Amino acid sequence: MTVDQGQYVGMDLDKNGGPVVEAIIEAIRADNPEVELVDFNIYVKVKSPWKLLLRREKVEEYLGREWTMDELHVFMSSYFGFIDEWDEDHLVIRWNRES
Amino acid sequence: MFVWVRVTFDDRFLCHQGVRAQPDMTGKQLLDTVIGMWGLPGDRRYRLVRVHPAGSREVDLERTLGENGVRDGDPLDIHAA
Amino acid sequence: MAKLTAGTRYKALTRDLMWDPKDVDFKKIYPLVEAEGIRIKDPKRWEDPFRMTFNQYVKIQAEKEHLHHAIRSAFEANHGHARIVDSRWFEGVKAFAVAIQPAEYSAHRLMAYIGRNIPIEAIRFATFNQALDELRHAQIEIKHYAHMSKYYDGLHAYAKTNENLWFNTVPKSFFDDALTAGPFEALIAISFSFEYVFTNILFLPFAASAAAVGDEHFASVGKSVQSDEARHMALGMAALKMLLEEDDRNIPIVQRWLDKWYWRCYRIFSVIATLVDYYPRVRAISWKRAFEMYVEDQVLNGLFKDLFKYGIRPPRNFEDTIKEKEHYSHATMRILDHYKHANYFRGFRLQPDDYEWLSREYPNTFERYYAPFFRKMDDHVMAVAAPGLPAVCAVCQIPCEFPNPDRPEQMWTQYVEYNGKTHMFCSPGCRDIFLEEPEKYIQWWWPAESYLSGEFGPTLEDMFEYFGFTPEEANEHYSSRDYHRWIRYREELGLDKTFQVV
Numbered sequence: 299m300t301v302d303q304g305q306y307v308g309m310d311l312d313k314n315g316g317p318v319v320e321a322i323i324e325a326i327r328a329d330n331p332e333v334e335l336v337d338f339n340i341y342v343k344v345k346s347p348w349k350l351l352l353r354r355e356k357v358e359e360y361l362g363r364e365w366t367m368d369e370l371h372v373f374m375s376s377y378f379g380f381i382d383e384w385d386e387d388h389l390v391i392r393w394n395r396e397s
Numbered sequence: 398m399f400v401w402v403r404v405t406f407d408d409r410f411l412c413h414q415g416v417r418a419q420p421d422m423t424g425k426q427l428l429d430t431v432i433g434m435w436g437l438p439g440d441r442r443y444r445l446v447r448v449h450p451a452g453s454r455e456v457d458l459e460r461t462l463g464e465n466g467v468r469d470g471d472p473l474d475i476h477a478a
Numbered sequence: 479m480a481k482l483t484a485g486t487r488y489k490a491l492t493r494d495l496m497w498d499p500k501d502v503d504f505k506k507i508y509p510l511v512e513a514e515g516i517r518i519k520d521p522k523r524w525e526d527p528f529r530m531t532f533n534q535y536v537k538i539q540a541e542k543e544h545l546h547h548a549i550r551s552a553f554e555a556n557h558g559h560a561r562i563v564d565s566r567w568f569e570g571v572k573a574f575a576v577a578i579q580p581a582e583y584s585a586h587r588l589m590a591y592i593g594r595n596i597p598i599e600a601i602r603f604a605t606f607n608q609a610l611d612e613l614r615h616a617q618i619e620i621k622h623y624a625h626m627s628k629y630y631d632g633l634h635a636y637a638k639t640n641e642n643l644w645f646n647t648v649p650k651s652f653f654d655d656a657l658t659a660g661p662f663e664a665l666i667a668i669s670f671s672f673e674y675v676f677t678n679i680l681f682l683p684f685a686a687s688a689a690a691v692g693d694e695h696f697a698s699v700g701k702s703v704q705s706d707e708a709r710h711m712a713l714g715m716a717a718l719k720m721l722l723e724e725d726d727r728n729i730p731i732v733q734r735w736l737d738k739w740y741w742r743c744y745r746i747f748s749v750i751a752t753l754v755d756y757y758p759r760v761r762a763i764s765w766k767r768a769f770e771m772y773v774e775d776q777v778l779n780g781l782f783k784d785l786f787k788y789g790i791r792p793p794r795n796f797e798d799t800i801k802e803k804e805h806y807s808h809a810t811m812r813i814l815d816h817y818k819h820a821n822y823f824r825g826f827r828l829q830p831d832d833y834e835w836l837s838r839e840y841p842n843t844f845e846r847y848y849a850p851f852f853r854k855m856d857d858h859v860m861a862v863a864a865p866g867l868p869a870v871c872a873v874c875q876i877p878c879e880f881p882n883p884d885r886p887e888q889m890w891t892q893y894v895e896y897n898g899k900t901h902m903f904c905s906p907g908c909r910d911i912f913l914e915e916p917e918k919y920i921q922w923w924w925p926a927e928s929y930l931s932g933e934f935g936p937t938l939e940d941m942f943e944y945f946g947f948t949p950e951e952a953n954e955h956y957s958s959r960d961y962h963r964w965i966r967y968r969e970e971l972g973l974d975k976t977f978q979v980v
Contacts, residue, residue: 303771304779309708310682312701314545339762340689340697341682367484371528371538372545375704376678378776380719380784381527381712385484393784399930401869401902408851410816411889412878413902414866415930434866449900450893470927471900472869472893 307379308345325356570757584653635946669714671739686762740793
């Protein structure tokens with residue numbers, strides 16, 4: 299059975315971010331069990347069915363230093379889904395429909 | 398005035414090309430101009446057709462473009478007869 | 479002062495950008511706000527999803543600039559231009575130079591126009607940021623061409639070429655169309671249709687292609703530009719949602735704009751298809767795969783299913799864009815090849831590895847419909863330069879040479895009689911746009927018509943003078959002086975050597 303690709307929300311991250319992008323990916327993995335990574339040479343696509351959560355605290359844990367959500371703007375090249383929640387502690391991207 | 402001409406049997410050029418024309422030139426004169434521009438074989442016979450959304454119409458080669466109802470900017474197709 | 483949360487900080491720093499005028503009638507200040515039939519009950523409800531304030535904006539953008547210019551300087555210092563895998567890539571970058579850079583500048587004007595005319599604080603602030611972004615993009619792109627122009631043809635009279643070249647009427651007419659629309663239509667056109675639906679396919683695959691061929695500088699341009707796009711996409715998505723939720727009467731209006739701008743954006747991206755499939759000798763991804771992922775999966779099957787609850791259906795003609803995905807880059811490359819004698823970015827003779835890659839990625843179409851044309855072109859490149867100037871589509875202004883994807887041996891050209899004239903269109907998609915607003919599109923200007931009426935002088939040379947480059951800068955890449963120069967730079971740097979390992 300083919301997977302409905304339209305269910306995914308996610309973001310494309312610029313690999314120039316190095317350890318910051320790696321920490322963002324690890325933080326997303328920790329909070330989104332069904333996350334999938336697709337490698338595109340200079341970008342990496344991180345996608346999750348219906349909803350994706352990113353928390354600052356988790357990024358800081360993996361990065362080992364203070365980190366602000368604003369820094370995401372430097373390396374998040376694109377996203378898909380609606381930005382449902384955004385503040386200094388977290389980001390939620392989601393679709394609004396049930397299925 | 399100019400018209401847009403397409404040589405339908407020549408797959409090198411797929412769309413209409415701009416050709417300078419005059420309302421009082423005959424269909425034959427326009428055809429000769431195009432044969433020269435495209436370098437088409439001179440020993441074959443060709444038809445000139447005015448393309449129109451309401452239906453295409455054969456251009457009478459002996460009459461002028463004006464008499465044939467060909468206007469500035471009209472598309473025309475050339476077919477091998 | 480206690481640290482403010484993102485929400486309170488945003489409110490504190492963006493409040494009072496709007497006020498109720500006492501001495502002048504509101505409608506006199508904002509004459510366009512009701513012109514399009516859009517109804518907004520509570521504009522305060524609308525928020526920028528990222529709630530970005532100006533001090534944050536400046537800090538983030540400065541960091542992006544530092545990152546980019548460090549890469550640019552290293553590339554320039556290290557003769558990066560001579561180290562890419564094949565110089566024909568630069569012809570693709572030249573195409574990008576005239577197609578995209580002026581578009582960035584126009585987008586800056588467009589954002590200022592939207593911000594001026596929509597009296598909603600958050601939209602004004604987001605469009606203000608974006609107007610600055612677009613200027614930044616235009617500038618870092620020009621920096622790249624300025625460096626290239628030291629070594630390669632075509633870009634030395636950039637402003638003139640940019641202004642006058644026939645090819646550039648395509649993006650120019652696109653942005654003129656948006657700039658002459660009402661402010662809400664312009665917002666949906668650019669922030670939603672262009673930014674959310676299509677920019678991914680512009681900057682992600684093209685920047686990946688740049689990296690694949692070793693043009694680190696251009697990859698960095700693409701990435702730095704794209705890093706602003708997430709914010710632009712958020713503006714488009716939030717604006718779309720606001721219009722749909724504020725009043726049911728907005729829905730059919732928005733649907734009409736989505737129908738129009740989906741196709742309009744799709745068509746302007748035709749050249750991007752060749753920049754992904756043809757110009758890079760090492761490819762990162764095919765147009766077909768990129769279209770499936772970024773448009774079909776993420777937008778048509780993702781977003782539009784979410785919009786269904788508002789009564790929004792996928793854009794008119796979307797099926798045509800899916801049908802065309804296996805033809806698009808080939809048909810467009812054929813057009814560029816037809817008119818390469820009068821264009822400042824060259825076509826090129828396809829190499830055996832190109833035929834192999836294109837046949838593999840496009841098993842249903844390339845060998846059958848397009849390879850025979852390119853093989854024939856190889857044998858007499860000059861002989862097949864088109865004899866005159868092509869009839870172009872009265873909406874998108876691209877030559878009417880797109881095949882009907884249902885019957886690829888026939889052209890898709892459509893004809894409409896309006897106001898005593900027969901108008902030609904490249905496709906049903908562009909024809910449908912014309913039929914909605916014929917009075918707008920009959921005003922178009924196309925340099926070929928001016929040339930044919932003798933406006934630039936009697937000969938083709940006069941036209942080159944008008945374009946700002948010479949016939950030697952046009953035509954085929956591997957027989958051009960640019961290719962020979964590139965080979966010479968490589969020899970000079972010792973890059974032509976191959977080293978044996980024993």
